[in-house]
Amino acid sequence: MIMADSSNGAPGTSVTVATPxxxxxxxxxxxxxxxRPRLADRDPRAEKRAERQVALLxxxxxxxxxxxxxGYFFVPLNETIERLRLQNLMLGLGTAFAMLGxxxxxxxxxxxxxxxxxxxxxxxxxxxxxxxxxAEKIVNDILDESGIKRRPLIRNTLLGAALLAPLPAxxxxxxxxxxxxxxxxxxxxxxxxxxxxDPSGTPIRASDVTIGSAxxxxxxGLNEVENKLEEKAKAVVLLMRLDPEELNPSPGxxxxxxxxxxxxxxxxxxxxxxxxxxxQQTHHLLCPCHxxxxxxxxxxxxxxxxxxxxxxxLPIEVDDEGYLVASSDFQEPVGPSFWExx
Amino acid sequence: xxxxxxxxxxxxxxRVGKVTDYVDSRVGGSxxxxxxxRKIFPDHWTFMFGEVALYTFVILLITGTFLTFFYDPSMAxxxxxxxxxxxxxxxxxxxxxxxxxxxxxxxxGLFMRQxxxxxxxxxxxxxxxxxxxxxxxxAFRRPREFNWVxxxxxxxxxxxxxxxxxxxxxxxxxxxxLRIIDGVMKAIPVVGTYLSFFLFGGxxxxxxxxxxxxxxxxxxxxxxxxxxxxxxxxxxxxxKHSQFPGPGRTNTNVVGYPVGPVYAAKAGGFFFIVFGILxxxxxxxxxxxxxxxxxxxxxxxxxxxxxxxxxxWVDGALRLMPGTLGDNFDFEFMIPFPWGVNALSLNVLxxxxxxxxxxxxxxxxxxxxxxxxxxxxxxxxxxxxxxxxPARTGVGVAGIVFYCVLWAAASSDLxxxxxxxxxxxxxxxxxxxxxxxxVLAFMVTRRIALALQRKDREIALHGRETxxxxxxxxxxxxxxxxxVDDYKRYKLVSFDSPEVMVPKPDxxxxxxxxxxxxxxxxxxxxEDRVAPVTPKELEASHNDHHGEIAGAKxxxxxxxx
Numbered sequence: 002m003i004m005a006d007s008s009n010g011a012p013g014t015s016v017t018v019a020t021p022x023x024x025x026x027x028x029x030x031x032x033x034x035x036x037r038p039r040l041a042d043r044d045p046r047a048e049k050r051a052e053r054q055v056a057l058l059x060x061x062x063x064x065x066x067x068x069x070x071x072g073y074f075f076v077p078l079n080e081t082i083e084r085l086r087l088q089n090l091m092l093g094l095g096t097a098f099a100m101l102g103x104x105x106x107x108x109x110x111x112x113x114x115x116x117x118x119x120x121x122x123x124x125x126x127x128x129x130x131x132x133x134x135x136a137e138k139i140v141n142d143i144l145d146e147s148g149i150k151r152r153p154l155i156r157n158t159l160l161g162a163a164l165l166a167p168l169p170a171x172x173x174x175x176x177x178x179x180x181x182x183x184x185x186x187x188x189x190x191x192x193x194x195x196x197x198x199d200p201s202g203t204p205i206r207a208s209d210v211t212i213g214s215a216x217x218x219x220x221x222g223l224n225e226v227e228n229k230l231e232e233k234a235k236a237v238v239l240l241m242r243l244d245p246e247e248l249n250p251s252p253g254x255x256x257x258x259x260x261x262x263x264x265x266x267x268x269x270x271x272x273x274x275x276x277x278x279x280x281q282q283t284h285h286l287l288c289p290c291h292x293x294x295x296x297x298x299x300x301x302x303x304x305x306x307x308x309x310x311x312x313x314x315l316p317i318e319v320d321d322e323g324y325l326v327a328s329s330d331f332q333e334p335v336g337p338s339f340w341e342x343x
Numbered sequence: 344x345x346x347x348x349x350x351x352x353x354x355x356x357x358r359v360g361k362v363t364d365y366v367d368s369r370v371g372g373s374x375x376x377x378x379x380x381r382k383i384f385p386d387h388w389t390f391m392f393g394e395v396a397l398y399t400f401v402i403l404l405i406t407g408t409f410l411t412f413f414y415d416p417s418m419a420x421x422x423x424x425x426x427x428x429x430x431x432x433x434x435x436x437x438x439x440x441x442x443x444x445x446x447x448x449x450x451x452g453l454f455m456r457q458x459x460x461x462x463x464x465x466x467x468x469x470x471x472x473x474x475x476x477x478x479x480x481x482a483f484r485r486p487r488e489f490n491w492v493x494x495x496x497x498x499x500x501x502x503x504x505x506x507x508x509x510x511x512x513x514x515x516x517x518x519x520x521l522r523i524i525d526g527v528m529k530a531i532p533v534v535g536t537y538l539s540f541f542l543f544g545g546x547x548x549x550x551x552x553x554x555x556x557x558x559x560x561x562x563x564x565x566x567x568x569x570x571x572x573x574x575x576x577x578x579x580x581x582x583k584h585s586q587f588p589g590p591g592r593t594n595t596n597v598v599g600y601p602v603g604p605v606y607a608a609k610a611g612g613f614f615f616i617v618f619g620i621l622x623x624x625x626x627x628x629x630x631x632x633x634x635x636x637x638x639x640x641x642x643x644x645x646x647x648x649x650x651x652x653x654x655x656w657v658d659g660a661l662r663l664m665p666g667t668l669g670d671n672f673d674f675e676f677m678i679p680f681p682w683g684v685n686a687l688s689l690n691v692l693x694x695x696x697x698x699x700x701x702x703x704x705x706x707x708x709x710x711x712x713x714x715x716x717x718x719x720x721x722x723x724x725x726x727x728x729x730x731x732x733p734a735r736t737g738v739g740v741a742g743i744v745f746y747c748v749l750w751a752a753a754s755s756d757l758x759x760x761x762x763x764x765x766x767x768x769x770x771x772x773x774x775x776x777x778x779x780x781x782v783l784a785f786m787v788t789r790r791i792a793l794a795l796q797r798k799d800r801e802i803a804l805h806g807r808e809t810x811x812x813x814x815x816x817x818x819x820x821x822x823x824x825x826x827v828d829d830y831k832r833y834k835l836v837s838f839d840s841p842e843v844m845v846p847k848p849d850x851x852x853x854x855x856x857x858x859x860x861x862x863x864x865x866x867x868x869x870e871d872r873v874a875p876v877t878p879k880e881l882e883a884s885h886n887d888h889h890g891e892i893a894g895a896k897x898x899x900x901x902x903x904x
Contacts, residue, residue, distance in 0.1 A: 026877050028836050031829040033591030033598065073450055080426045085446075085453060092454045093626020097619045104615025111608035122383040122597045124583055124724060127486060177541040177551075184546055185536070199642050217642060231546040234522075234641035267642065271666065272526025272691060273547070274519055275644045289646040290523065291662045292756060292766060305767055309666035309675035309690045337526035337691070338675055339536045343684040 033119060041113045051113035055106045062102025069095030181341070186334045188220075188236040190315060195221035196240060196264065196325040204324045205240070210262050215279045216240040218264065220327070235335055237267040237275065238315050240325070243284060247298050254300070257316040262325065264315040265301050268336040269293055271308035286312065310338065384606045385586035385599035389480070392473035394610060397572065398617040399466040406459040407561065413449050415441040416511065416557035418550040427634050435513075435638030438553045442512040442633055457625035463505050464630075465621065467653040470494075470501045478709070478739050480726035482585045484719070488710040490578040493571055495706050500568050502653055507560035509651055512631070513553050516648055518639030521552060523661070530691035548639065588725045588837045590830040595724075647757055652750070659752030660694035663774050698749060702742065716864045717841055730799070731838040733792035734868040740788040741781035748777045796873035802827060803835040803876040804884045836875045843869045 041048040072091025078084055149156050195204045199217040202224045210216065218238040226232055245261040257263070265286070269276050274290035284297040285304070293306030301312035313335050316328040334342050355364045367373045417437035423430050425440065426447040445452035474494050477483055483491035510517045525547045528539040544551030583597050592598050600606045636645070650658050667673050667690075674690035705712075713735065714720065729736040751758065752773045759766035806826035814820050827835070846854045846862035854862075 026879070028833055028876075028878055030593060030837070031590045031833050034830045078426065078447070078450065080428060088450070089453050089457070090626050092451050093457075093622050096454070096458075097623035097626060099619075100615045100622055101619030104612045104617075104619055107608050107612030108616065111605050111612065115605045115608060117600075117605070119591075119598050120381075120383055120601055121591065122583075124595050124597060127581060174541070178544045178549075179540060181536045181540050200640075219642070228546075230548050230639075230641060234547050237642045269526075272523045272530075272661065274522060274526075275642055277642075277644045278646060289644055289648065289756070290519065291658075292770065293666065303666050306770075307661060307664045307666045307690050307694070309673045309688065337529050338686045338688040339529040339539075340532055340534075340685050340687075341536055342686040343677070 033121070036118055039113065039117065048114065051109070055110045058102050058106030058109060060102070062099045062106065065095050065098025065102055068098060185339060188330055188335060189223060189226070189232050190220055190236060190327045190330045192327065192329050193320065194327045196238065196317065196327065197221045199237065200224070206323045207259055207262060207319045207325055208323065210240065210242045212242050212244060212261065213281050214242060217267070235268065238264045239267045239276065239279065239286065240264045241279060241297060243297060247284065249298060249300070251300060254314065257314055257328070259317055259319055259325065262317065263297065264317050265312040266315065266331060266335040269308060270310040270312060271306070271337060273337045276312065380603050381601040383597045383599045383601055385584050385597055387587055389476045390584070391613070392469050392476055394613055395469035395617055396466060396473050398614045399462045399469060399621070400568065400572065401614070402462045402618055402621060403459060403466060404565065406455050406462065409455045410445060410459060411561055413441060413445045413452060414438070414511070416554045418513065418553050430634065430637070433638065436553070438511065438513040439633070439638045442514070446634065454625055457630050458621055460630045461621050461624050463508060464652060467501045467505050470498055474498060475739065479729040479736060481723065481732055481735065482726055483710045484723040485714065486722055487578070487582055487585070490575060490582070491710050492707060493575045493578070495703065497568065497571050497575070499703070500564060500571065504560065504564045504568065505651055505653055507556045507564060510556050511553060511560060512633045513639055514633040515636040515639055515643065515645070518548065519644055519648065520650060522547065522641070527691055527695045530688040530695070532687055548641070583724070585724050585726050587728070588834070590833045592725065594722070647760070649754060655753035656746050656749035657695065657699060659749040660698045661691070662755055663749070663752045663770065663777060664690055664694035666690040702746065705742070716861070716868050718844065719841070727838065730792040730795040731840070733789045733796070736792050737785040737789035741785040744784035745777065745781045748773055748780050793871055793873055799835045800873060800876055803832050804881060838875055840872050840874050841869050842872065
């Protein structure tokens, strides 16, 4: 290796002076600038000072480690968040000082006391071109000797086998999950299933729902089913009461509500977030994830945002005891679109 | 054994020598010391980003391993019984309960969680910034194209690592993130529903997803990242590090500090600095306070939720895409087939896939796109200053603006509530900006780069403005310019400035379409180029008595290039 000292990098000849007979279209590289000694290189006192600074930084690291242990052993957690914060702060700052002391110390050492002469090393070709020729010959010889080019029968059968062989490795993942079947097209809602409060599961009387109020609703019995979260992810509903005059039901959907009480799926038709924000004044439903906005007065049509379909409406009625019940399941799949949705 | 049977010519004298001899004569190693002990690494502050990425990855491995000892990736239901009183008795998954236990009942657990999360955020950021450094300085050019591709793969892997880890605590926020992934997956034509069912082991959310993400997060993805880092560093050694042009630096040498002791000390010390800074952040700044969110439940969601920063741009794209246009046009198409009607949700597919596809396709292909435009097949070990490649720099900044608009869109609701403006207006503006922004950014950046090049020319030709105004005997006022020295000037003049390549007709006088496209691309890249100062020009400017002020003559000579 060439250990060229930077101070040897003599500047090139003055570029402004034309060398006779030479095209002056580019500046000559003047070479490395002369090395400038640092303070610690010239002054022994500065050197000593830098040495002490490095040692001090290492000592700070030691203190940091001690701080960590102080936090770990002498700040016991006691179920208050303040104590946890204090411990976290002491452990964290202890680690920070322990690491920064070492890190800053070493870098300071390198920058002030280790040699700072820039060194030049030459680059080499990544591989000589001769090697490439040799490699080409070797690979071709290997191919020839294997006979793969001369024996197409072997080549083609191997190709076929090699294409098929990985298929089991893919197929074996089949049991990662069941096939969708009809599961996305049905929910727990059915004729006569009571609307209950989320999460308590207490049924809701029509008379509980005053104008302007909104209820987060789950089907009765949801809390008892085994696959509760999966059913809930499809069945959650928002229940709101408006002045019946403000609702504009389309033909065939006039009796899907009850006296201004309407129920809509809470699962956004965009990518499935819960449409949890109800703007009481405007009768808009807003999805907090991507801001799709649905208009209750137009059967939850999309009026803004990335959703493309209205929220599905749950047809509801009132049973003999005055509780709200579903008249049927949703008439279309809820939640985000999927290919088979149709 | 008598000395006659072995002829030992090397007799180690120092203690180091004896140890080396013992090891080397058994397993070898002196070759490695000879290769690396004094290997030269060029120094520049921008070379630090890759180091940050590497070091944060090491910190992630250390803290992550600690977390695995306490975390339980089970979605079985349990009732929380730990120290955090507000959630005591609440039904939740074991995964969430164990994440709470790490935070509240394992001493130092919260610190390790926060350190891990902050390190992950910094990891993704440093990988991204490192890629930008490589892009803007042209370090991806021959022979480093493959290493650029490895870098692109690492970007994708760091996003994957981040997302899978983000989901593990199984809190409300991460569960909603998974719900969005589920929704996006289901929008994929033909296979989407199946993919979703296979990933989640049935209907969303199921009981499998956390365990599966866990294996991806702690085993598969880190293993592939490690492999890629290995390939990456191998190629760095093979190519030797690139360096900025300057006095003493050429395309055939490497100027810098030897690994031992200076570079090793600086780089090694820097690991501790990165660790220390992250520890200080983790000590003082809360990240992802999962106890505030509660366990996952498909019904509630809090407003103003945000994904981790590196996923933000995809979420922003999802927000910006309109689902409908006017009253009658939906981006969800119902396609009739003989067997029934199928749904194609472009309102989800387009934002989820198209921006990422554009960004990553351009990223992967850029070294070859640029080489095709420049027809430059030379090896490049000297970096470009960004201003000396105005079109590339413009494209890069356009990409950053495109990314940042989408990223800002992920906070559209917070922008609206914070600045008291209409959410809808914010969205409309961002929709426009995502298209206009990159174009404007390209034009402005390119012009700035060209202007900086012209400024460099002025300084190289006439020196630095000293601010001293002198009155000449005949009454004229001039500002005294101080000529720069050879070293400083060389920095300003040593760059390539390719000229526009005009397509040449073949023997039939025809220009092929490809050549025409190439001519356009070449003009797009290099029109209005600024040529580096030549010694002749410098000499001419010195002979010119009005040399101190950029004369009209010089301006002409710039424009004529």
